[in-house]
Each structure stands twice: as structure tokens, then as C-alpha cells.
Amino acid sequence: MTAGSDTPRSYAVIGSGYMGGGIAQVLALSGASVAIADVSADVAAASYERLLKESDDFVRDDLFPAGATAVLEANLRPAKSIEEAVEGATFVEEAVPEVVDIKGPTLARVSAAASPEAVIGSNTSTISIGLLAGYVTEPSRFLGVHFSNPAPFIPGVELIAHAHENGATSPATIDTAERIVRATGKQTARVGDRTGFVLNRLQYALFAEATQLVDEGVxxxxxxxxxxxxxxxxxxxxxxxxxxxxxxxxxxxxxxxxxxxxxxxxxxxxxxxxxxxxxxxxxxxxxxxxxxxxxxxxxxxxxxxxxxxxxxxxxxxxxxxxxxxxx
CATH class of the missing domain: 1.10.1040.10 (N-(1-d-carboxylethyl)-l-norvaline Dehydrogenase; domain 2)
Incomplete structure (x- = not known):
């Protein structure tokens, strides 16, 4: 994790649960101003307090650097709505539950309210980015930005471009997302838009073979x-x-x-x-x-x-x- 930047950066994370909250911490600790939004203002506010408490615990356990909670207090804020969170944001990360019927409408709201120039990412683990791109206006600014659990501590992030007929992910979009992610100290890999991408195809292939070995009594x-x-x-x-x-x-x-x-x-x-x-x-x-x-x-x-x-x-x-x- 890094802190500080000479250029003001304004981001939003939609979905403030375990994954979204961790992503918000990572972005805020890199020096960006980050708004979090959820199903209600109360949920977002409660998540904000939880993230500060978590940070205190992480600092105590030498998992976050000294002063991390003060950085989060300065850079992180709960928003009353998705629309408020994305106003003025140059990057928006969607991190709501892994269900198309939840992610799709959420992305539609994000893209309707965000600046037309804002890069929009989805933290989906397995859902086709091209499928989700159908919910996004100007889908050339949309891509997968897949952090791993727990987001503050796992260094790798998958970047997934799509080829939707209404506009494939532009090179500028993926370059911008890569700069944003790398500014947090994470490492990026650009992978293709196939169900499961790379991380989960490999992870679940191993798990499937492991369960067969148990079933076979090996x-x-x-x-x-x-x-x-x-x-x-x-x-x-x-x-x-x-x-x-x-x-x-x-x-x-x-x-x-x-x-x-x-x-x-x-x-x-x-x-x-x-x-x-x-x-x-x-x-x-x-x-x-x-x-x-x-x-x-x-x-x-x-x-x-x-x-x-x-x-x-x-x-x-x-x-x-x-x-x-x-x-």
C-alpha cells in the first residue's frame, strides 16, 4: 500500500461489504478520495465505521501502517446514494453481490449518474464482462477489475476487457484502470473475457480434482x-x-x-x-x-x-x- 499523491483523485466503490469495503480501503490508502455507497445511507454509514474499526485492528496487528486510520478518515466517506457517490468520480468500482440481476441494474444506475468520462469497473469473479457491459452506457469505458479476497492483503488484480458490440473496452480505459490499481501497490494481469477469467478457472480446477481424490478414497x-x-x-x-x-x-x-x-x-x-x-x-x-x-x-x-x-x-x-x- 502507498499513500499520497500530487494529483487529486476521486473514486467511488458501490457495495461496501467485505470485498467492496476492502477495495475502498486500498484505494483510500493510496491517497485517493473514495466515496462508498450501498443499498441505503445507513448501510454505507455503518460500513464506514466498520472499516475504520478494522483499520485500527490492522494497525495494532502490524497489518496496516501506523497512521492508516487517519488516512482513511481523511480520504473515505459514506454516500447517501449511488448517485451521490459517483458524482465527480473518475473511477467507479462496482462490488455488489455476484448476481447478474443485482449487478446489471446497479451498473445501469452508475453509468447513468457518473461522468461520461468516468472509468467503470466490476469486481465480478466469474460473470462475463461482455454480458455486464450491456447494462452500461458507453461500454467502451467499462471493464472487469477483479480484486481478490481479502482485498487489502492479496496483491494480484485481474483486468478484463470486453468486446461488446456497442463498444469494446478501449485501450485508454484499460490503461487508466491499470494505473489506478498499480498506484495502490497491487500487481495487475490483463486477461481475456471468459467465464471465470484466469484466477477462478485455475482455482476451481484444482478444487474439482481435490474433491475427486477424496471421493475416490485416494x-x-x-x-x-x-x-x-x-x-x-x-x-x-x-x-x-x-x-x-x-x-x-x-x-x-x-x-x-x-x-x-x-x-x-x-x-x-x-x-x-x-x-x-x-x-x-x-x-x-x-x-x-x-x-x-x-x-x-x-x-x-x-x-x-x-x-x-x-x-x-x-x-x-x-x-x-x-x-x-x-x-
């Missing part, structure tokens, strides 16, 4: 969680799936796919791109090329970083102690 819920967090999940804070595959060796990955494909032909068919790379001799970092273009001479540097990262992660976990789960 392992318990507790043991599956242990395997994930102590093996490949241990790597994921530092490397994504393509970097991990390149370091493991794409020829090894291809062999493992072929092995699993014998038992699970549909779920574990070898990806065509993997076969093409291996057939071309691109085996990952050991050959100097794979999914990522990491020169072979940088492999020792990468391995050294990886080893330091994993040791540092274990030290952090030892310091934090086990999670309060009944394992």
Missing part, C-alpha cells in the same frame, strides 16, 4: 491440503505454473502426462503446446528455452534464487506457526 481432505501447501503450493508464491514446468523439465512433464493419461485419458491429455516444445528440443531452463525465454546461462542464478526463496518461506512459516485449523 486421500483425506486433511492430507490433500497438506500435500498442496507443502509441495507445489509452496512454490506458487514465487513461480507460476509455466516457470515451474520449465524448471522441472518439459520432457519430464510430457512423460508424467502420458503416464496419467493412461488412467485419466480426458482429464490428463498431454497439452499440444507441451508436445510441440518437447519435439522441438525446448525442454525448459535446462535447454535454455521452454514456455518462458530464460537463457541457459541464467539457470544457476534462477536455481539460487529458488533455493533462497524456499528456505525463506519455510522460515516464515516456522515463525507464523501452524494455521488455526483442526488438522
Amino acid at each position: 486421500a483425506t481432505v486433511e492430507d490433500i491440503d497438506t500435500v498442496v501447501r507443502t509441495t507445489f503450493g509452496f512454490r506458487l508464491p514465487f513461480f507460476g505454473p509455466f516457470a515451474i514446468a520449465d524448471m522441472a523439465g518439459l520432457d519430464v512433464y510430457k512423460f508424467c502426462y502420458e503416464s496419467m493419461q493412461g488412467t485419466f485419458p480426458e482429464r490428463f491429455a498431454t497439452p499440444a503446446s507441451l508436445t510441440a516444445l518437447v519435439d522441438a528440443g525446448h525442454l525448459g531452463t535446462k535447454s535454455g528455452g521452454g514456455y518462458l525465454d530464460v537463457p541457459a546461462e541464467r539457470t544457476p542464478e534462477l536455481v539460487a534464487y529458488r533455493n533462497r526463496a524456499y528456505v525463506a518461506m519455510q522460515k516464515l512459516l516456522d515463525e507464523l506457526g501452524p494455521a488455526p485449523l483442526d488438522y
Whole structure:
């Protein structure tokens, strides 16, 4: 999180619950003036008080910087209505419940009341941005801006452009949204408008396979969680799936796919791109090329970083102690 800016910024967050409230905190702590609105003025006012109390707790626990609550008091305000919240706002983030029949009319109200130049984002997790764009006047200024839960502490944000027939997301819109998000200290990824986007397609694919393993009697819920967090999940804070595959060796990955494909032909068919790379001799970092273009001479540097990262992660976990789960 960062604070302060030489340029006044006026934003609005519509929906002040757990996600919307967290997003409002993030934006306000970056130095922007942020109005929050909800189904009523009373709900927005109650959310405002809750967010200040949460901030006090986060400061006490060293999760927010000292002085964060004062910054929120200066930059955050509850609005009496959606229309009041979006008046003068250059960026509006919709964060109401994940239901089209709620999000759609809310976005219609936002776009009718906001400045025609205002960028409008939706924090939807899975709903097509193109579908929601149908509720927005001048949809070229609309896109998905998907924060993750809990918004103050998860660094990644998906930016999703749409291709609605009445006006696709403009390059200027996505550039502006990216600047706004990065000013909060978050990291952005531009992804395509497909149901679930990237985060939830991957997350729910893992969950589906995990539940099948339980149903098949391969392992318990507790043991599956242990395997994930102590093996490949241990790597994921530092490397994504393509970097991990390149370091493991794409020829090894291809062999493992072929092995699993014998038992699970549909779920574990070898990806065509993997076969093409291996057939071309691109085996990952050991050959100097794979999914990522990491020169072979940088492999020792990468391995050294990886080893330091994993040791540092274990030290952090030892310091934090086990999670309060009944394992």
C-alpha cells in the first residue's frame, strides 16, 4: 500500500461489504478520495465505521501502517446514494453481490449518474464482462477489475476487457484502470473475457480434482491440503505454473502426462503446446528455452534464487506457526 499523491483523485466503490469495503480501503490508502455507497445511507454509514474499526485492528496487528486510520478518515466517506457517490468520480468500482440481476441494474444506475468520462469497473469473479457491459452506457469505458479476497492483503488484480458490440473496452480505459490499481501497490494481469477469467478457472480446477481424490478414497481432505501447501503450493508464491514446468523439465512433464493419461485419458491429455516444445528440443531452463525465454546461462542464478526463496518461506512459516485449523 502507498499513500499520497500530487494529483487529486476521486473514486467511488458501490457495495461496501467485505470485498467492496476492502477495495475502498486500498484505494483510500493510496491517497485517493473514495466515496462508498450501498443499498441505503445507513448501510454505507455503518460500513464506514466498520472499516475504520478494522483499520485500527490492522494497525495494532502490524497489518496496516501506523497512521492508516487517519488516512482513511481523511480520504473515505459514506454516500447517501449511488448517485451521490459517483458524482465527480473518475473511477467507479462496482462490488455488489455476484448476481447478474443485482449487478446489471446497479451498473445501469452508475453509468447513468457518473461522468461520461468516468472509468467503470466490476469486481465480478466469474460473470462475463461482455454480458455486464450491456447494462452500461458507453461500454467502451467499462471493464472487469477483479480484486481478490481479502482485498487489502492479496496483491494480484485481474483486468478484463470486453468486446461488446456497442463498444469494446478501449485501450485508454484499460490503461487508466491499470494505473489506478498499480498506484495502490497491487500487481495487475490483463486477461481475456471468459467465464471465470484466469484466477477462478485455475482455482476451481484444482478444487474439482481435490474433491475427486477424496471421493475416490485416494486421500483425506486433511492430507490433500497438506500435500498442496507443502509441495507445489509452496512454490506458487514465487513461480507460476509455466516457470515451474520449465524448471522441472518439459520432457519430464510430457512423460508424467502420458503416464496419467493412461488412467485419466480426458482429464490428463498431454497439452499440444507441451508436445510441440518437447519435439522441438525446448525442454525448459535446462535447454535454455521452454514456455518462458530464460537463457541457459541464467539457470544457476534462477536455481539460487529458488533455493533462497524456499528456505525463506519455510522460515516464515516456522515463525507464523501452524494455521488455526483442526488438522
